[in-house]
Amino acid sequence: MTPVAAVTRYVIDVGVARKLAEDRVAVREDHKLVAPTLIRSQVLSALYQAVGHGELTKKEAEAQLDYLRGLRIRLLGDRVLQAEAWKVAARLGWPDTSDAEYVALTQLQADAFITLDAKLAGTVKAVVPVAPYSSLL
Numbered sequence: 001m002t003p004v005a006a007v008t009r010y011v012i013d014v015g016v017a018r019k020l021a022e023d024r025v026a027v028r029e030d031h032k033l034v035a036p037t038l039i040r041s042q043v044l045s046a047l048y049q050a051v052g053h054g055e056l057t058k059k060e061a062e063a064q065l066d067y068l069r070g071l072r073i074r075l076l077g078d079r080v081l082q083a084e085a086w087k088v089a090a091r092l093g094w095p096d097t098s099d100a101e102y103v104a105l106t107q108l109q110a111d112a113f114i115t116l117d118a119k120l121a122g123t124v125k126a127v128v129p130v131a132p133y134s135s136l137l
Contacts, residue, residue, distance in 0.1 A: 021064035036101035037077035
C-alpha cells in the first residue's frame, strides 16, 4: 500500500503571491494555499503600482494577474476570521488589521504562514509557525 502524502496548508501573503506569479511556480500538489480575501485587492494594487513605477509593463502585470487567478488559493474572509484578526492586531499592537488577517487565518486554517517580509515573519513567529518560500517548491 502506497502511503498517502499529508496535505500542508500554507497561508501566503501578497509578496509570496507576486513571487509565485513572477516565477510562474508550480506549487506542489500536496500543498494547499489559503489567503484572506483582501489579497485580491492587495495584489491588484501592488501590480498597478509596479506598472506606475515602471517596474512592470501593463501586459506583464496582466499576465501575473491571470496566473494568480488560475492558482488554487482558498480565499476566506468570514466574520470568525475578522474577529480573530482584530484580536491579533490588538495583541501585537498593530495600527490596522491587514497583516493580522494573515496571522489569524494561519491560526484558524493553516499549518504555517509564508511571507517574504522578514520583519513581519520575525514578529509573528512567536504567534504562528512561519515557513520559508522554498517550502512551496
